[in-house]
Amino acid sequence: MSVTAIPYTVEPRPDTGLNNVKLGIWLFLASEVMLFGALFASYILLRVGADAGTWPRGDSILNVPLATLNTAVLITSSVTMVMAWASCMRRDFGKFRLYQGLTVLAGFVFLGIKYVEYTSKFHHDLFPSTSTFLAIYFTLTGLHALHVIGGMAYNAYLWGPGARMWKSDLEQFTNRVEASGLFWHFVDLVWIFLFPILYLL
Amino acid sequence: MTDHAAHHPAEEHHHPEPGFLRKYWFSVDHKVIGIQYGITSLLFLFFGFSLMMLMRWQLAYPGEPLPLIGNLLGASRMPGGVMLPEFYNQLGAMHGTIMVFLGVVPLAVGAFGNYVVPLQIGAPDMAFPRLNMASYHVYFWGAVIFVASFFAPGGAAQSGWTSYSPLADIAPTGQTMWLIGMIFLITSSLLGSINFITTIIQLRAPGLTFMRLPFFVWAQFVTAFLLLLAFPPLEAASVMQLMDRVAGTSFFLPSGLVVSGQVLEVSGGGSPLLWQHLFWFLAHPEVYVLILPALGIIAEVVANNTRKPLWGYKALVWSVLGIGFLSFVVWAHHMFMTGMGTVMNAFFQTTTMIISIPSVVILSALILSLWGASIRFTTPMLFALAFLPMFGIGGLTGLPLGLSSADIHLHDTYYVIGHFHYVVAPGTLFALFAGIYYWYPKATGRHLSDTLGKLHFWPSLLFMNGIFFPMFFQGLAGVSRRLWDGGESYRHAQDVLWMNDVMSWSAWGLGLSQIPFIVNFFLSMKRGRQVTENPWQATTLEWAAPSPPPHGNFPVPPVVYRSPYEYSVPGMERDFLPQFEAGPSDPEAERAAIPQPVPAE
Amino acid sequence: MSAHDVDVDKHVRTYIIVFVSLLALTLVTVAISYLEMTTGPAVALALLVATVKASLVACFFMHLISERKLIYLVLGFTVLFFLFVLLGPLATEANQVGV
Numbered sequence: 010m011s012v013t014a015i016p017y018t019v020e021p022r023p024d025t026g027l028n029n030v031k032l033g034i035w036l037f038l039a040s041e042v043m044l045f046g047a048l049f050a051s052y053i054l055l056r057v058g059a060d061a062g063t064w065p066r067g068d069s070i071l072n073v074p075l076a077t078l079n080t081a082v083l084i085t086s087s088v089t090m091v092m093a094w095a096s097c098m099r100r101d102f103g104k105f106r107l108y109q110g111l112t113v114l115a116g117f118v119f120l121g122i123k124y125v126e127y128t129s130k131f132h133h134d135l136f137p138s139t140s141t142f143l144a145i146y147f148t149l150t151g152l153h154a155l156h157v158i159g160g161m162a163y164n165a166y167l168w169g170p171g172a173r174m175w176k177s178d179l180e181q182f183t184n185r186v187e188a189s190g191l192f193w194h195f196v197d198l199v200w201i202f203l204f205p206i207l208y209l210l
Numbered sequence: 211m212t213d214h215a216a217h218h219p220a221e222e223h224h225h226p227e228p229g230f231l232r233k234y235w236f237s238v239d240h241k242v243i244g245i246q247y248g249i250t251s252l253l254f255l256f257f258g259f260s261l262m263m264l265m266r267w268q269l270a271y272p273g274e275p276l277p278l279i280g281n282l283l284g285a286s287r288m289p290g291g292v293m294l295p296e297f298y299n300q301l302g303a304m305h306g307t308i309m310v311f312l313g314v315v316p317l318a319v320g321a322f323g324n325y326v327v328p329l330q331i332g333a334p335d336m337a338f339p340r341l342n343m344a345s346y347h348v349y350f351w352g353a354v355i356f357v358a359s360f361f362a363p364g365g366a367a368q369s370g371w372t373s374y375s376p377l378a379d380i381a382p383t384g385q386t387m388w389l390i391g392m393i394f395l396i397t398s399s400l401l402g403s404i405n406f407i408t409t410i411i412q413l414r415a416p417g418l419t420f421m422r423l424p425f426f427v428w429a430q431f432v433t434a435f436l437l438l439l440a441f442p443p444l445e446a447a448s449v450m451q452l453m454d455r456v457a458g459t460s461f462f463l464p465s466g467l468v469v470s471g472q473v474l475e476v477s478g479g480g481s482p483l484l485w486q487h488l489f490w491f492l493a494h495p496e497v498y499v500l501i502l503p504a505l506g507i508i509a510e511v512v513a514n515n516t517r518k519p520l521w522g523y524k525a526l527v528w529s530v531l532g533i534g535f536l537s538f539v540v541w542a543h544h545m546f547m548t549g550m551g552t553v554m555n556a557f558f559q560t561t562t563m564i565i566s567i568p569s570v571v572i573l574s575a576l577i578l579s580l581w582g583a584s585i586r587f588t589t590p591m592l593f594a595l596a597f598l599p600m601f602g603i604g605g606l607t608g609l610p611l612g613l614s615s616a617d618i619h620l621h622d623t624y625y626v627i628g629h630f631h632y633v634v635a636p637g638t639l640f641a642l643f644a645g646i647y648y649w650y651p652k653a654t655g656r657h658l659s660d661t662l663g664k665l666h667f668w669p670s671l672l673f674m675n676g677i678f679f680p681m682f683f684q685g686l687a688g689v690s691r692r693l694w695d696g697g698e699s700y701r702h703a704q705d706v707l708w709m710n711d712v713m714s715w716s717a718w719g720l721g722l723s724q725i726p727f728i729v730n731f732f733l734s735m736k737r738g739r740q741v742t743e744n745p746w747q748a749t750t751l752e753w754a755a756p757s758p759p760p761h762g763n764f765p766v767p768p769v770v771y772r773s774p775y776e777y778s779v780p781g782m783e784r785d786f787l788p789q790f791e792a793g794p795s796d797p798e799a800e801r802a803a804i805p806q807p808v809p810a811e
Numbered sequence: 812m813s814a815h816d817v818d819v820d821k822h823v824r825t826y827i828i829v830f831v832s833l834l835a836l837t838l839v840t841v842a843i844s845y846l847e848m849t850t851g852p853a854v855a856l857a858l859l860v861a862t863v864k865a866s867l868v869a870c871f872f873m874h875l876i877s878e879r880k881l882i883y884l885v886l887g888f889t890v891l892f893f894l895f896v897l898l899g900p901l902a903t904e905a906n907q908v909g910v
Contacts, residue, residue, distance in 0.1 A: 015334060025412065137453060145461075206861075210850070
């Protein structure tokens with residue numbers, strides 16, 4: 010083992026049972042829980058503190074059918090993402106490419122639907138400045154969308170130029186796909202809470 | 211156990227020598243990054259201190275033109291050399307922000323943490339070297355944004371380092387840049403904390419169990435968790451305040467807010483208190499981020515210069531874990547005056563009192579470590595010894611502030627400023643100086659001059675107290691924080707105004723006292739007494755590496771055989787036994803030291 | 812690594828089941844929003860369903876159900892601190908005397 014090589018980048022450390030990337034990505038997700046958690050907490054505080062009757066029901070302003078569709082899109086992308094990882098484990102490059110590609114595609118669909126939603130709001134003069142409800146709606150879904158874009162970018166990298174690592178170090182590549190998957194599932198998780206809270210309550 | 215060295219470390223020995231940029235600006239070596247953080251943060255400490263030295267002119271001589279410098283700053287800041295209140299507020303807000311976020315934390319965590327932790331755990335580098343480089347760069351560009359904000363129309367942020375809404379919502383452009391800068395800083399911290407935690411858990415050398423870690427590593431470990439979990443709510447709040455300023459939202463703007471006689475044209479319905487909760491949820495753990503690495507450094511320096519094991523290692527570890535946890539439930543002691551009822555006041559007062567216990571345990575353990583010791587009065591030890599009573603004063607003056615009834619009188623007065631500066635300035639900053647004097651030989655291969663060190667230490671200690679002790683009296687007399695004239699226009703402050711002069715001259719004296727340090731720092735790089743691996747005869751792993759360590763740190767990967775502070779072991783001729791040296795009674799040590807899998811449940 | 816292939820096949824079957832469950836629960840989420848309910852129970856029910864869905868994603872897609880103790884420890888503290896940031900301000904709001 011070369012003196013400069015960092016241990017446990019691929020194989021797990023015996024006593025923790027983890028490799029570095031897995032621990033690292035879970036730590037990152039923990040901080041993301043606090044980030045979105047603080048925003049959810051803010052939503053609750055603003056709603057509870059609002060004058061009686063001033064806080065609108067989500068479905069009176071927002072497009073529930075589109076958001077339901079988007080929920081299905083994200084759930085599907087989560088499945089394709091984990092199937093991409095499973096394909097790595099099965100050493101099936103073709104299937105990996107397919108599932109990873111579908112995941113990225115689903116991301117585009119999600120963003121496309123969000124674009125339609127947002128522009129429709131703006132068209133009806135509904136902006137973040139219009140009400141506190143819309144402010145938290147745009148901020149929460151906007152930050153979420155930024156995370157979708159980030160996840161898509163890395164997934165696209167793994168699908169494209171990053172896939173070169175399949176040949177040189179399949180194990181490390183699989184770990185990276187798994188780590189990206191963990192992030193992607195987290196993004197799905199946030200939406201699972203966002204959807205009912207913002208749109209249905 | 212094979213390792214796939216398929217990833218390409220930037221400095222594999224058969225690659226051609228990297229160019230200047232790759233070697234010094236885009237390095238992924240934790241030592242280079244540590245030094246980058248160190249130099250940048252020291253510059254910002256000096257810059258932030260200069261802002262304060264400017265403020266102290268206004269406080270000592272309110273309304274008087276400042277000779278020479280005053281005219282250089284322009285009519286928008288100091289027309290005719292006289293400081294405008296708006297500029298005073300900018301200086302105040304930016305002094306706090308820069309000292310905390312661009313100075314102390316990057317030095318304590320970014321510099322010391324990055325440089326020392328991998329060495330102290332016997333690792334070749336941090337777990338994620340490229341992420342480490344990214345952390346530094348994000349910090350650097352965030353810092354650039356902060357500095358640039360001084361040149362924005364209306365000037366830099368001027369709503370306190372706490373940026374309370376609604377004032378911060380309507381403040382000039384500099385505040386927007388402050389928020390963007392903070393998002394950069396927070397991101398940098400988050401990336402760094404992921405690296406620290408993973409590194410400490412995963413990359414410990416064989417034989418280095420958690421209860422054999424140097425206390426410095428424990429302190430950095432807990433600090434990293436604070437940064438990881440407490441910062442995101444402030445990031446969320448910063449995004450929301452940014453939205454308020456840029457997108458016209460009303461997250462923190464209540465309905466019917468009147469500004470300059472006119473009702474603000476916003477949707478309203480927001481909560482200024484929401485900002486305070488989210489801000490202090492971070493900012494309280496943040497103060498532990500400021501002190502824990504310092505306590506870690508003091509522990510190392512004290513153990514080494516008393517030639518004794520630290521008193522109460524287990525108590526220290528449990529206390530630092532306790533502080534880390536409790537720091538998440540005390541934040542609203544910064545909000546005692548916001549109209550909380552007695553139940554919540556009592557809750558936060560109770561948790562605040564409880565958190566003082568582990569703090570006292572740590573301080574006591576460090577003081578008890580001096581009992582029966584053979585003290586070496588090296589320069590690092592001088593700073594460490596001074597730290598103890600200074601931190602004691604800082605901690606004790608926190609108690610009346612933590613009691614909500616006493617806080618009614620003391621909140622937002624100079625008493626608060628005195629309290630926290632004692633902890634951070636002759637507290638943390640002294641510990642950081644101790645660390646610089648202690649680890650400079652490891653990083654450069656040369657000692658800093660002891661004579662210049664003492665010339666730095668004694669006046670600094672004197673002037674620190676000259677600046678901050680009078681603040682307690684001014685605060686008790688009722689002088690408020692953030693007053694542009696230092697209390698001159700208030701009748702109740704008249705009897706204590708003379709202290710402003712003492713404090714200002716002490717501040718300028720403190721500035722001058724840093725000159726021996728700066729001279730020493732640069733001169734010793736070329737002229738300092740040369741050293742080998744272990745000039746302090748210390749016991750922790752960093753002293754097994756060459757001074758300075760090469761890429762990969764250890765020519766032979768170290769193995770750990772014992773606890774970190776085996777000084778004056780009975781029966782031994784030498785008064786120290788390093789962790790990394792196999793003793794005569796360690797035949798099985800090497801095999802037993804390799805981490806074993808945990809049995810499945 | 813070949814022992815993993817057997818595991819992967821089992822996992823894939825689980826993924827499909829979870830996928831279908833998630834889609835079904837999404838429809839349930841929307842359906843119950845049409846029920847006449849006061850805000851309190853509506854919120855509780857919506858959060859309950861969301862938690863079930865989130866648990867499925869976390870346990871099976873993110874493999875949390877077979878993860879290491881260390882990860883559980885980190886997440887446990889995270890959830891605790893999230894509760895602090897949620898309940899602290901709410902509690903002070905409930906106990907508020909002045910503005």
